[in-house]
Amino acid sequence: MSTVTIDTFVNGQRVTRQVAPRMTLAEFLRDDLGLTGTKVSCEMQVCGACTVLIDDMPVSACTYLAADADSRRITTVEGLAHGDELHPIQAAFVENFAIQCGFCTPGFVMMTAALLAENPAPTAEEVAEYMDGNICRCTGYKPILSAVLDAAERLRGTE
């Protein structure tokens, strides 16, 4: 079977690989690179569990082809924390109880990173609008909303 060569930066590291043309970015990250933090659920781009950043834009890795990631920067949930220290968004999720089963959590964390890069001081309505493409089946969303607002405050504080 034919393959495509891709040359990418994943969480700051250069990665060059041969991939099948039909391989999704989620499969590439999970199966080829062992970055299993990115989760796959609906496979239809509606649940947001597989959200990663490509050149700082949030995309659904379940429907994005690995081949299209050539010469792009990919950030996954594994790329946020600095060593043992949680990223402020991650700390806000833990401390606001915005996690239950955790399967949606990496997607929400990445979506929050994208939101706060665009809009460092979102209102609750803006958060809900931005996050409407991420499903959480456990929490009822309120703790996630609190975590995002808290993370925004933490990040503003560090600047």
Place this chain on the structure above:
Amino acid sequence: MIPQRAGSSVYRVDGKDKVTGAARYAIDIKVPGMLHGHVVRSTRAHAKIVSIDVEEALSRPGVAAVVTGNDLTGLFPRFGHIIADHPILALDRVRYYGEPVALVVARTPYEAADAADDVRVHYEDLPVVITPEEALADGAPLLHETSYDSGDRSFAEARSEVGARTNVAHMAVLEWGDVEAGLREAAVVVESTVQFPMHYAYAMEPYNAIASFDNGMLEVISTAQHPFQVRDDLARIFSLPLNSVRVRSPLIGGGYGSKSYTKVEPLAAVAAWATGRPVRVALDVEGSIHTTRADSATIHVRSGFDADGRILAREFDILFNTGAYADNGPLVLTKCVHRCFGPYRIPNLRVRGRAVYTNTVPSSSYRGFGAPQGSFAGETNLDRAADILGIDPAQLRRINLVRPGEKHIPKRRGMDADLVADLDIVTSKLGWRNKPTAGRGIGFACSASDAGAFPLSTATVRILADGSVLVLTGSTEMGQGSKTALAQIAATELGVPLEKVQVVQSDTATTPYERTTGASRTTTLTGLAVQRACCDALSKMEEIAADVSGCRIEEVKTAEGVVAGPDFEYRFDQLVAEWFGGRQGEIVGHGVVRRAGDLEELPPFWEIGMVGVEVAVDEETGLVNVEHLVTVGDVGYAINPSLVEGQDLGAATQGLGGALFEQLIYDGPQLVNPNVVDYRVPRMKDMPRRISSVIVERQDGVGPYGAKGGGEGSLNPIAAAVAAAVARATGVWPDRLPLTAETVWGLIRADRQLPSDTNEVDDA
């Protein structure tokens, strides 16, 4: 209260792993040499299998095997913990569209999926029944022409004697008093019938399992909520002793009951058996929906009241569409039969429930277990009665709710909650005044579930040579926070800091027996087992201390992680070292919870659902917005209040999804919406505008520190609360769910005798 101990909202111990992506779920685990299975599903709802042509698929690249029902010779080819009616792969007949017919096993998931298209199945169609009414009609085709040997006797309450020669999978009856006499005496008799749709739990991690055989031992890693129950099914399939089947459940990406009992594990296991290699079977969401759903129901209710509103009699007739195989449907039905009438003083009661086989996806457990269906019927009937009697609906409930200690079901545990006080919290938070406001409505409802399942849990606590502690339990972590709550209990009992405690869960070969992780039982029952295991470990420590120091055991006391006697004080690590000599060895405590003592009487506890909502209804569009949600978590004692709030809000939100959006739809022989685009679940923008979450702690439960379970309660009655709120906003009583804009708009139009065809509506 000491920080980190029971009673404080410590952060989840699995939180850090879950936000960094380090957390491992079954789907993240790889086994060397692992092959991948792809399920070939039936394209008929009911048919004989004439032949299956696998040659072409076998010739495809990477394909190792194509397993069909014909290959299961020598195995027990079915599973099912109550009724063993469920073939691993269709044996000579398919009974629903989407049933597994073959499993293609190949090197990669792609190769397996590609080759699956080349498996040719030849069918001979049989008549199809999709609804219970069709399945019960004269001349309906029988889905199961034999009765099957039943599962274990511990499921006796849900065992059926009616399987043969009828499509009734299970019938359950609960009766006392004289219902006809009660209804004759009644000043008012209120009749109503409701339709409850099919639901899908949508746990975000779809079903998956890896199976392998190693030295005669079958090893399975899966998404099972109840690994011990899965172990028992697998042992029967392969005629293996229980010690030769090892089932492990790592962190689970959502369960909500949908991952209880056996699902894809037998498929992976027979593939591993057929190929001699480890095999993963990982379903997608569509495959998961074609594995399990929740029962739809039609429920007819008659209730009789005296002129003051006292209930004289209630009668329920419940019809469940349970699908092609029984799975846990019989138990869900039995639970519905016990939960539908509510925690009221009812002198005369008759409930008949029937779960009917149809050519649809098998239904099984889903959060609430029959309570959501039953409460929707029972509570809306009560609200309609309040209207007719001219009694405030809150007052009608207060009149009839059982008081603390009072039994609402004979020979069951008395009520371990103050329901009137709980109801008063809801009505006061909602600002309930029984006055109609156009376009706005308040509704509230309550339920009590016989929760906790069967009281059987065991736990092991190991105090290691460095003073750190391992807690071993067969209870799974699926998001509810058991890993955290059980660690808090152990830290409290042993008097050690939380970070010294590790909780290891759900491995049938190494963690002690746990019957199930469901029915909101873990904190109460597994928590008790952990508490007893800690107590056992501490008494062993005290014995050792007495032995080492030469004092009498009565002189030894343990507090805050220190074992002290007349002239000594040992930390745990010092004492273990003293006893074994050097930094080695460990002290092991074991805790057992069984049906005895405080737990003799069933259920172990009543799980209370007490919720209310205020809604706004747009009369032009029928759109329902939840303005205010009130939940009361009557949990006895909150080991971790933030986790309890999380359970209450999560359950209520799933319930709001069921009330407002969710339903699986059959149009003809197949589901038309088996995906998350067309099966709409709540999203962030659907959040109630205001949420009041109240935790009530009266320490009236049998669990540690007076705790009792939560996690289902706030879902159970919520559809009834929403329906009542919509009725009070619109003047029309809904008799079905979900209350989508279209449904509510149709209700309003029909009530006002307006045309409901959009083309005929003028620009008003």
